[in-house]
Amino acid sequence: MNGQTIIDKLWNAHRVMKIGDESDLLYIDRIFLHERTGSIALQSLEHAGFDVRRPSRVFATMDHIVDTTPGRTDRTRVPNGAEFIRATRESVHAAGITLFDIGDPRQGIVHVVSPELGIALPGLTLVCPDSHTGTIGGLGALAWGIGSTDAEHALATQTLIVRRPRQMRVRFDGSLRPGVTAKDLILHLIGRHGAGGGAGSAIEFAGEAVRELPVEGRLTLCNMAVEFGAWTGVVAPDDSTIEYVRGRPYAPEDAAWDSAVAAWRTLSSDETAHFHAEIAVEVGGLGPQVSWGTSLQHIAATDGVVPSPDEAADRHAKEAMQRALQYMDLQPGQALSALPIAAAFIGSCTNARLSDLREAAAVLKGRKVSSDVRALCVPGSSTVKRAAEAEGLDAVFREAGFEWRESGCSLCFYAGGEGFSPGDRVISSTNRNFEGRQGPGTRTHLASPATVAASAVLGRIGSAGELS
Amino acid sequence: MTMDPTFRGIAAPLMRINVDTDAIIPSREMKRVSKTGLSEGLFANWRYLDPGAREPNPDFILNQAPFDRASILLAGKNFGCGSSREHAVWALKEWGIRAVIAASFGSIFASNCLNNGVLPVRLDEDTVETIAADVMEDPLANQVTVDLEKRRIVSGDRVWEFDIGERERQMLLRGLSPIAMTLQSDDRISKFEADDTRRRPWAVL
Numbered sequence: 023m024n025g026q027t028i029i030d031k032l033w034n035a036h037r038v039m040k041i042g043d044e045s046d047l048l049y050i051d052r053i054f055l056h057e058r059t060g061s062i063a064l065q066s067l068e069h070a071g072f073d074v075r076r077p078s079r080v081f082a083t084m085d086h087i088v089d090t091t092p093g094r095t096d097r098t099r100v101p102n103g104a105e106f107i108r109a110t111r112e113s114v115h116a117a118g119i120t121l122f123d124i125g126d127p128r129q130g131i132v133h134v135v136s137p138e139l140g141i142a143l144p145g146l147t148l149v150c151p152d153s154h155t156g157t158i159g160g161l162g163a164l165a166w167g168i169g170s171t172d173a174e175h176a177l178a179t180q181t182l183i184v185r186r187p188r189q190m191r192v193r194f195d196g197s198l199r200p201g202v203t204a205k206d207l208i209l210h211l212i213g214r215h216g217a218g219g220g221a222g223s224a225i226e227f228a229g230e231a232v233r234e235l236p237v238e239g240r241l242t243l244c245n246m247a248v249e250f251g252a253w254t255g256v257v258a259p260d261d262s263t264i265e266y267v268r269g270r271p272y273a274p275e276d277a278a279w280d281s282a283v284a285a286w287r288t289l290s291s292d293e294t295a296h297f298h299a300e301i302a303v304e305v306g307g308l309g310p311q312v313s314w315g316t317s318l319q320h321i322a323a324t325d326g327v328v329p330s331p332d333e334a335a336d337r338h339a340k341e342a343m344q345r346a347l348q349y350m351d352l353q354p355g356q357a358l359s360a361l362p363i364a365a366a367f368i369g370s371c372t373n374a375r376l377s378d379l380r381e382a383a384a385v386l387k388g389r390k391v392s393s394d395v396r397a398l399c400v401p402g403s404s405t406v407k408r409a410a411e412a413e414g415l416d417a418v419f420r421e422a423g424f425e426w427r428e429s430g431c432s433l434c435f436y437a438g439g440e441g442f443s444p445g446d447r448v449i450s451s452t453n454r455n456f457e458g459r460q461g462p463g464t465r466t467h468l469a470s471p472a473t474v475a476a477s478a479v480l481g482r483i484g485s486a487g488e489l490s
Numbered sequence: 491m492t493m494d495p496t497f498r499g500i501a502a503p504l505m506r507i508n509v510d511t512d513a514i515i516p517s518r519e520m521k522r523v524s525k526t527g528l529s530e531g532l533f534a535n536w537r538y539l540d541p542g543a544r545e546p547n548p549d550f551i552l553n554q555a556p557f558d559r560a561s562i563l564l565a566g567k568n569f570g571c572g573s574s575r576e577h578a579v580w581a582l583k584e585w586g587i588r589a590v591i592a593a594s595f596g597s598i599f600a601s602n603c604l605n606n607g608v609l610p611v612r613l614d615e616d617t618v619e620t621i622a623a624d625v626m627e628d629p630l631a632n633q634v635t636v637d638l639e640k641r642r643i644v645s646g647d648r649v650w651e652f653d654i655g656e657r658e659r660q661m662l663l664r665g666l667s668p669i670a671m672t673l674q675s676d677d678r679i680s681k682f683e684a685d686d687t688r689r690r691p692w693a694v695l
């Protein structure tokens with residue numbers, strides 16, 4: 023008989039009942055809301071006459087719309103942004119939900135806050151009306167993004183009806199070279215297997231390179247599983263996960279901690295477990311990666327060239343490449359390292375944790391941002407910001423010429439407020455390079471924090487290795 | 491949110507692949523804490539030459555007659571990937587789209603469709619291409635029938651069957667509230683919670 027995958031184990035522990043042949047009613051341990059979508063869900067729930075079933079298991083934060091300039095208030099440059107902020111505050115208070123509001127030391131981007139506070143734990147189910155919720159899979163939790171209506175369902179019933187997913191295992195074999203990060207791994211994977219390569223699956227990320235990743239790197243990896251077309255991603259918890267979780271504000275203590283650790287130790291795929299698909303990628307020789315186009319499958323090495331649409335797998339991919347070349351103002355064969363940049367952005371739920379900021383600061387120390395580049399660093403949470411300041415990282419960023427901001431999603435996405443300018447070429451530690459994502463007509467290149475920092479110094483796309 | 495068991499309408503081909511929800515409705519078009527008033531922002535970056543001034547782009551398919559009256563969208567694979575915003579479906583629906591036919595969908599988008607009475611239909615890529623080609627020849631004569639009752643798509647004398655879960659089909663046909671349906675099993679949820687508190691004391695908050 024086949025053994026169980028980690029996904030089976032997580033799934034079965036949360037199954038309340040079967041729904042038809044293909045779905046189950048799953049218990050949801052934690053729900054997180056943010057001000058962009060949270061207030062709509064809560065208001066509409068109230069309108070329909072339903073209560074929030076377990077408010078103590080629901081949390082909310084202000085991240086998407088809040089301003090990130092120092093000294094911020096409810097005012098924001100997003101059109102009607104203050105309305106979203108106030109509506110969220112009112113509806114979460116009325117429902118008895120804990121809110122990490124502007125000014126709260128725990129405020130930050132939802133997917134950064136939930137693990138760092140120990141609200142997200144290995145072995146839990148967690149949902150949020152936000153597509154990057156799968157980030158939390160990096161702890162060994164089953165976490166996924168949902169829409170507003172499903173969020174209402176989760177709030178009212180503490181459950182969701184979910185179709186049993188196809189399961190995939192992606193194995194990264196070999197050890198990463200120094201300076202090559204989780205971001206490079208996931209960009210490389212999507213570049214190679216396509217933005218739909220994950221095919222709606224639940225993916226276990228495994229292999230030597232994943233085992234060697236620190237927990238924050240695993241969060242980065244799972245953050246972008248959705249960009250691979252996956253339903254979610256997960257990494258089996260191990261000693262480093264347990265050490266990461268220990269002592270966090272909402273983490274279990276004493277006897278509860280011991281029983282938690284015992285449960286987490288069982289969370290790995292059995293040797294005989296069956297996956298519907300397996301992918302193995304050898305990563306020992308991998309170098310820093312960067313996106314060149316407007317889809318996550320448009321990936322190249324930082325020392326590589328812009329590919330030709332003639333290399334595309336099919337007609338649609340070719341057309342998409344042609345449109346991307348036009349939008350990004352690129353020619354096939356151009357060296358990526360020859361592309362001058364207008365701005366550099368370090369932030370987002372992908373790469374704005376303390377380790378990311380350290381990685382970028384190590385590159386920036388004693389160096390200056392190129393004079394024609396606008397550079398910003400927006401810590402992933404207020405907790406990260408304080409920790410970085412305690413280590414003096416803020417000074418490194420500032421002295422190099424970076425702006426140092428309050429925490430939030432900020433320029434990760436354009437919502438009519440702050441954005442980069444049309445035609446600006448931006449190197450960014452975020453997760454989406456879609457048309458207009460960071461501003462109308464803005465050209466986004468995704469990369470690791472180290473590559474973003476190095477490019478800011480070079481004034482063009484380039485890796486940290488080029489500086490030493 | 492009920493859906494007609496069967497309807498016939500003009501289908502508009504938008505065959506780009508990986509159309510993300512930012513493209514379906516840009517974030518800046520989500521101006522209110524509301525599920526309505528979104529259709530103007532639908533595909534704003536493509537539909538308008540200048541999204542600010544709302545000047546229509548004559549090259550965009552939904553601006554061209556008779557596609558400006560389409561009720562079915564034919565799309566390239568991985569349609570609705572990206573952000574979880576349900577606004578993408580609210581905008582499509584308010585504009586008049588009742589079904590989207592594509593080879594694959596972003597998974598959150600597909601759930602959001604079902605929750606709002608918009609039918610996501612998966613057909614293989616060649617089939618979607620075939621329907622699109624027929625439509626482009628004569629959009630009025632080659633209108634498409636979506637038959638949720640019999641789970642099939644009809645175009646001219648050709649018929650394709652599609653898959654949809656029975657629960658989803660019933661939800662769409664009968665307009666049932668998923669929350670009310672689940673709460674019929676409230677005792678099962680309460681029992682799970684009671685057992686779980688004993689089994690996983692560490693998971694309780």
Ligand code: SF4
Nearest residue numbers: 154370371431434435
């Ligand atoms: S940082 Fe960017 S990707 Fe992450 S939750 Fe915020 S807007 Fe979404």
